[in-house]
Amino acid sequence: MTTVVNTPEKEYKLSELIEYYEVCNRAEGKSPKTISWYSANLKSLHNYVKSRQLPYSLDTIYTKLLREYVLYLMRRTRYSGHPYTPAKIELLSSATIHGHVRTLRAFFNWLVEEGLAQNNPAKDLKTPKVSRKVVSTLSDEEIGAILNTFSTSPSHARNQTLFMILLDTGLRIGEIVNLKMDDVHTDEGYLKVMGKGKKERIVPIGNNAQRVLQRYLFRFRPKPNNPVTNNVFLSTSSQPLTENSMKLMFTRLRKRSGVYRLHAHLCRHTFATRFLINGGDVFSLQQILGHSTLEMVRHYVNLASSHIAIQHQKFSPLDRLNLKK
Template sequence: MPTRLDTPTAQAPIEMTLIERFLAHLAHERRLSDHTVTAYRRDLVQISRWLADQDAGALEQLDEAGIRRYTALRHRQGVSGKTLQRELSSLRGFYRWLLRENQAQVNPAVGLRAPKSPRTLPRTFDTDQLSALLNPVDEDPLMIRDTAMVELFYSSGLRLAELVGVDLGDIDMREGELGVIGKGAKSRRVPVGQKAREAVERWLAVRPALANPDERALFVSLRGQRIHPRTVEKRLERWALERGASQHLHPHLLRHSFATHLLESSGDLRAVQELLGHTDIGTTQIYTHLDFQHLAQVYDQAHPRARRKSSKPDDRS
């Protein structure tokens, strides 16, 4: 019976030198985010442990047949196609770097694809439901901060890391614009709606009581320092519960809601792509499926040839 990959044996020594050098390349040369580098580390270490358990050599010696065996095992264990595709992407990136460093002759992961999983559509908040959650005015400084974060997530379609990284000088309150650093250290400017500006202004009025004097971050914690991503997630969950939300609230749900509501109103996929900071429009196209669901419901209810026939018997027969 194969060893489960999430519980590697303690006797599996791993040579980390090349992996650590590759991760340093990602962090310092390519300037990828800490989150992305951590994902690469997790994938490569996991595959290395599997190789060690199989006594199959080092990661840099892996061949195409070995990758196929690994992928097949993971698939049998119920790992999703999306996760497997990410792991293959990590391997391809590692081997591209090995080729550059003359540590490998070929890239064995090129051309390999993971088994496809059914595509799941992201959940979103209904417009009216979200507006109802945002309407109450808070007095507590932390709730004022949390409301400002929710408004900015929804107003500008930010990722969690982008919101946490916002500094005081990044937001132009008069013009209603915000500069953010997205994936791959790519910068973009996004609009900030009126409601979000009002919420941020309320937060700025109470921020000095919490923030350290030299802190540049827009959003700070009780310790006066830049707020941690995990703290944002916990605070948003608490914020929603206290306001009676019917579903769990997390930053990406607000980003999904932003994209879906914008696409439903405008139909401009390219604009949504730019606002979200997607390099590939294929990533943005997931929201066309959401939009089509809405359109299909309208069609079923409104089109005279789409309505279901009455269950009453036809007297003319």
């Protein structure tokens, strides 16, 4: 069964509209990751509509149906129906469902703007509340345990450099693997980073991270197979490092260090929280992290406040006096 859209000129299959939406997103310069995310979410909707064996007309996709779809997502487990990854016991997170709803709003709004649909059934669709959990950042002991896993081999020297830069700058995985040689300015103490939305920014880098980066570049970075390759971080086969390679590196680090909650984004959380605890201001942090608004930075402020409260419990002057009534 194929779901279609009815317009005065032509009937369009839902799958055709999803493909056309992807083309328009590419033409607008959206990142491949964003485009892939939209397409995967819309394919999920398409599969749900097919499973309901509804009539071909998209007129049957109304707000009530989309709300039922959201309820379906709330009962769905992680990786359910994934071609490669086995399904998990855990349900989809509220943040994932929130992303699906945002996709529906954007897609149906685009259909109306393009004249491919007369109304937007997702316009009044409410997004579920996203639970905000306090992230426990890496402790000094955990950072030490991770650093102790590295040897002096070329691949370990590269991985140590990657870990230390992530921890010292708060870069995203995609930003560090795409870092180019021309972007490294260790003499001036900064990196030039291309972030989300193709927005370039300056990110400071500390002395220790500079030192390991210079050591990697001078002693361990292999000569690229392709002369035009300008990436800072290369694989053992002299190819540009990929995001999947980074994820595999962190999987191995978890096992070797015993820090089983470690993942690349935890380095970003740790950097942001410690930056604020050590006296950094939220506006500088916003620029360093590449956030367009202060909304996400406020989350790190809460993390820092929670950490300071815990530290106060440990070192409260009155509590340490063991005063009695």
